[in-house]
Amino acid sequence: MGSSKLISNRELFHIVLMLHQGRIFWMLPYFIVKDNGTSGLLTLAPGFLAGALIIAVCSFWGRRCREQGFVEALPCLLGKPFGKFLALLLILFYMSFVIVCLCSFVEMLRSQLLEETPRIVLLCTLFFLVGWMSWNGLEDMARFAVLCTVVTVLLLVLVVVGNADVFSLEHLLPVEIKNPDLLPQSVFHGIYGYGGLLALFMIYPALNTRKGIKRQLWFSLLLSTIIVLAWLVMSLGVFGQAGVGTAVWLPLELARMVQLGPFLERTEALFSVLWMVIIFMNGSLLIWCASQGMHQLLEQRKNPWIHWGMVLLLLLISILIKNAVQLFQLEQLLSVLYMGLLPVLLLLIAAGTVIYNKRKGESRQ
Amino acid sequence: MKKLTLQKPQTVAESSSSPQPEKPFTGILKQDMTWLQDRYVRCSDLIYRQFTVGGQRGRQAAVFYIDGMTSSKVVHDNILQPLLIDAEIAKYDAEHEQENYFSFVKQHLLPAGEITTADDLEQGSLAMMNGDVLLLLDGCQQGFIIDAKGFPHRSIGTSQNEMVLRGPQEAFTETLRVNTALIRRRLRTDQLKLEEKTLGRYTQTQVAVVYLDGVANSNIIAELHRRLDNLKNVDSILDSSCIEQYIEDSPFSVFPQIQYTERPDKVAASLLEGRIALVVDGSPEVLLLPLMFVQLLQSPEDYYNRVVSGTFMRWIRYMGVLIATTFPSLYVAITSFHPEMLPLNLFLSISSAREGVPFPAFVEALIMELAFELLREASIRLPGAIGNTIGIVGALVIGDAAVSAHLVAPQMVIVVAITAIGSFTVPSMEASYPIRLLRFPLMLLAATFGLYGVMFGWLIILMHLLHLRSFGFPYLEPLAPLKLNELRDVLVRAPRWQMMIRPQFREPNQQVKADDGGRFWRRRIQPVTQRGDDSRGQ
Numbered sequence: 001m002g003s004s005k006l007i008s009n010r011e012l013f014h015i016v017l018m019l020h021q022g023r024i025f026w027m028l029p030y031f032i033v034k035d036n037g038t039s040g041l042l043t044l045a046p047g048f049l050a051g052a053l054i055i056a057v058c059s060f061w062g063r064r065c066r067e068q069g070f071v072e073a074l075p076c077l078l079g080k081p082f083g084k085f086l087a088l089l090l091i092l093f094y095m096s097f098v099i100v101c102l103c104s105f106v107e108m109l110r111s112q113l114l115e116e117t118p119r120i121v122l123l124c125t126l127f128f129l130v131g132w133m134s135w136n137g138l139e140d141m142a143r144f145a146v147l148c149t150v151v152t153v154l155l156l157v158l159v160v161v162g163n164a165d166v167f168s169l170e171h172l173l174p175v176e177i178k179n180p181d182l183l184p185q186s187v188f189h190g191i192y193g194y195g196g197l198l199a200l201f202m203i204y205p206a207l208n209t210r211k212g213i214k215r216q217l218w219f220s221l222l223l224s225t226i227i228v229l230a231w232l233v234m235s236l237g238v239f240g241q242a243g244v245g246t247a248v249w250l251p252l253e254l255a256r257m258v259q260l261g262p263f264l265e266r267t268e269a270l271f272s273v274l275w276m277v278i279i280f281m282n283g284s285l286l287i288w289c290a291s292q293g294m295h296q297l298l299e300q301r302k303n304p305w306i307h308w309g310m311v312l313l314l315l316l317i318s319i320l321i322k323n324a325v326q327l328f329q330l331e332q333l334l335s336v337l338y339m340g341l342l343p344v345l346l347l348l349i350a351a352g353t354v355i356y357n358k359r360k361g362e363s364r365q
Numbered sequence: 366m367k368k369l370t371l372q373k374p375q376t377v378a379e380s381s382s383s384p385q386p387e388k389p390f391t392g393i394l395k396q397d398m399t400w401l402q403d404r405y406v407r408c409s410d411l412i413y414r415q416f417t418v419g420g421q422r423g424r425q426a427a428v429f430y431i432d433g434m435t436s437s438k439v440v441h442d443n444i445l446q447p448l449l450i451d452a453e454i455a456k457y458d459a460e461h462e463q464e465n466y467f468s469f470v471k472q473h474l475l476p477a478g479e480i481t482t483a484d485d486l487e488q489g490s491l492a493m494m495n496g497d498v499l500l501l502l503d504g505c506q507q508g509f510i511i512d513a514k515g516f517p518h519r520s521i522g523t524s525q526n527e528m529v530l531r532g533p534q535e536a537f538t539e540t541l542r543v544n545t546a547l548i549r550r551r552l553r554t555d556q557l558k559l560e561e562k563t564l565g566r567y568t569q570t571q572v573a574v575v576y577l578d579g580v581a582n583s584n585i586i587a588e589l590h591r592r593l594d595n596l597k598n599v600d601s602i603l604d605s606s607c608i609e610q611y612i613e614d615s616p617f618s619v620f621p622q623i624q625y626t627e628r629p630d631k632v633a634a635s636l637l638e639g640r641i642a643l644v645v646d647g648s649p650e651v652l653l654l655p656l657m658f659v660q661l662l663q664s665p666e667d668y669y670n671r672v673v674s675g676t677f678m679r680w681i682r683y684m685g686v687l688i689a690t691t692f693p694s695l696y697v698a699i700t701s702f703h704p705e706m707l708p709l710n711l712f713l714s715i716s717s718a719r720e721g722v723p724f725p726a727f728v729e730a731l732i733m734e735l736a737f738e739l740l741r742e743a744s745i746r747l748p749g750a751i752g753n754t755i756g757i758v759g760a761l762v763i764g765d766a767a768v769s770a771h772l773v774a775p776q777m778v779i780v781v782a783i784t785a786i787g788s789f790t791v792p793s794m795e796a797s798y799p800i801r802l803l804r805f806p807l808m809l810l811a812a813t814f815g816l817y818g819v820m821f822g823w824l825i826i827l828m829h830l831l832h833l834r835s836f837g838f839p840y841l842e843p844l845a846p847l848k849l850n851e852l853r854d855v856l857v858r859a860p861r862w863q864m865m866i867r868p869q870f871r872e873p874n875q876q877v878k879a880d881d882g883g884r885f886w887r888r889r890i891q892p893v894t895q896r897g898d899d900s901r902g903q
Contacts, residue, residue: 008846010847011846109817113702113703113815113816113817114702114814114815114817117814122817125814125821129821129824129825129828132825132828133828136828136831136832140828140831140832142846143831143839143841143845143846143847144827144828144831144845146845146846146847147844147845147847267706269702269703269705269706269815269816270706270816272816272817273816273817273819273820274820276817276820276821276824277820277824280824
């Protein structure tokens with residue numbers, strides 16, 4: 001399942017950007033603004049903190065446990081039964097991320113561009129692509145991530161510049177918490193938006209050098225948050241709170257308003273297929289994490305049955321989700337579960353690392 | 366850089382065919398002659414002559430050579446005349462007793478420039494196949510292999526497939542030694558190494574591995590030798606393309622992983638980058654490895670022209686490649702699935718032009734593209750002027766007739782024409798084939814899924830390219846992995862004095878500037894006022 005020790009710090013920087021960008025744009029503005037208006041932007045702060053915590057714990061663990069993959073290390077840190085159980089939870093979490101990521105893209109495609117194409121066909125093609133890419137290994141994905149960053153920035157610039165004439169600062173006001181009871185839900189969504197960073201635990205052992213990695217990770221997190229914020233501010237400034245709270249595929253609406261001179265208009269099709277690159281990257285990385293974790297859990301080397309079996313399973317589950325409403329419900333459920341899992345997971349990993357290192361030091365003495 | 370690991374050559378190749386048994390010289394001339402005559406029975410081009418060296422009391426000797434491969438003049442002037450006539454003067458007598466007869470002949474009687482010793486008849490026989498002469502001496506258990514090559518060969522001409530407006534016009538020929546000389550003329554250094562091998566059981570093809578010692582990566586050289594050693598017992602190596610198919614990493618990929626060229630200047634430039642050249646006897650194409658995709662889109666002319674011109678031409682080429690691959694599929698996708706992207710006037714124009722066309726856009730595109738490919742292939746096979754005429758007439762007539770018959774829309778003819786022109790901008794033939802091939806599946810995907818299908822196709826292509834390796838080097842380098850300092854020869858044609866300091870193929874620790882001090886003369890120019898010119902003050 002890919003080669004180890006062949007990811008550079010710079011490539012990891014781009015991977016973190018991609019992990020964060022992919023699916024977050026499609027539904028996050030809707031979720032965080034519909035109940036809380038402009039104040040929903042503030043939910044990015046807890047999300048940023050959650051991301052920072054993940055990076056901190058991952059670096060803490062990575063520096064002390066260099067030889068093993070994460071799923072291999074969990075039983076050593078937390079005991080065999082509990083460690084394996086937690087590893088399985090993490091793998092399931094990766095799998096759920098993949099489903100949400102790819103299904104949301106397919107829903108968008110079907111509703112906006114390819115109304116007559118069967119959903120199953122789109123899912124099969126997308127899962128085949130990401131399955132193949134993740135099978136090729138992390139090295140190829142890391143290189144592709146670097147190229148994807150160009151696409152991300154290009155699209156952002158295109159949308160910002162293209163909508164600059166209809167942007168209004170007045171739409172961002174007033175900043176008020178409309179429904180305090182619904183604020184936690186928005187916070188959950190904000191934190192869940194950063195959930196892709198959990199993949200760092202699987203990717204970290206593949207770094208060829210750990211020198212300067214923390215700086216790269218912090219910078220990547222900051223930059224991706226700024227990009228997300230720019231999107232959200234742009235969405236609110238163009239459509240206002242009412243518009244954002246009702247439009248589901250907001251980035252597509254933004255792209256729809258961009259006109260490339262007299263030659264091309266209604267460029268949301270172009271936008272969405274370019275965005276496919278980022279979704280593809282996101283999905284591939286997360287499938288790789290899930291597959292890598294499963295291989296480590298079952299103590300197997302690169303096994304096509306495990307990998308493609310997992311891809312098939314994810315495809316079958318994705319087929320069961322019939323429409324966007326079910327997808328949104330799934331996302332809401334997952335965001336709550338994630339909120340429950342994340343602090344426990346991070347605390348256990350940190351504590352387990354400390355205890356493990358202590359035991360290692362004692363056994364050396 | 367990924368380290369190549371040397372592996373033991375496969376035992377299957379070793380055991381599949383045993384080397385030909387050695388046949389030592391008996392020392393009895395008649396027996397050795399009989400062996401050779403039996404070996405070459407029914408070979409009417411074998412010439413042999415028995416004679417006496419140095420007069421009536423001299424020893425018997427015989428020469429063997431292949432008519433047509435050897436220069437008769439060399440045989441007569443450098444072998445027969447000295448041994449038959451001049452040998453009378455330098456008699457082997459008591460003065461030379463300390464010297465054995467064999468070395469006496471070599472030192473005193475044979476004026477030829479290159480003489481090697483054959484230790485067995487097989488070796489001598491092989492040498493004859495290469496155009497050398499085998500000289501046997503009675504009583505000696507060795508023979509002489511005398512260089513007398515004189516097989517007919519084509520003279521140096523101009524490159525047919527890699528034409529440039531500015532720069533050298535020479536091209537390689539089918540003769541190994543001529544080609545190595547063309548390279549040697551450009552790199553006049555003893556660091557230029559030529560390691561020769563013989564490959565192919567029946568063809569015994571001479572192959573030279575050429576590289577700059579200290580510049581080329583030793584791992585790649587070792588890996589190349591390892592792969593070539595497996596070819597010693599294959600049946601035949603008729604051309605460099607045969608070797609390419611055996612040694613490349615992914616033979617089923619549409620993308621070539623080894624480049625070929627007809628141009629000596631391109632080979633010299635590649636060797637300076639740390640690449641390795643493989644010169645094959647009988648082939649005018651020299652192989653260059655490793656290969657990166659961007660190198661397929663670079664032309665020697667970029668470097669002979671000015672910086673701005675070179676950069677501009679390069680970007681025209683990139684656009685051409687993109688258009689050649691994607692334009693038809695984009696047309697199909699937009700007209701079939703996303704017509705809302707077009708402005709109203711353009712949409713109405715396209716719609717009205719397609720009025721009465723019975724086929725969907727995809728079928729139209731397929732018909733026209735296939736017709737064009739047929740024309741292109743046909744014009745290659747036909748000689749000279751006929752081929753050109755067929756191409757022009759065919760394109761015009763077929764295109765016009767198809768439009769008149771309402772089989773295709775006029776826009777489709779324009780799309781196909783622009784696509785074809787785009788494909789012609791690719792400087793290397795081996796790069797144009799994947800571009801031409803990939804158009805068709807992209808069109809099919811566009812017809813099925815619209816722009817999503819085009820992107821799907823491109824992602825597959827990109828994934829494949831990311832995974833491809835050429836002798837251990839990533840195929841998409843320096844784009845993926847991204848190496849910013851090497852992009853100056855990709856995105857632009859940087860000035861020579863700013864070219865990369867350490868080209869990617871070189872030894873990892875070698876720190877050599879590609880151009881050391883070439884522009885230092887500018888620092889030595891003094892301003893006019895400091896030259897002590899008094900005329901301005903007066």
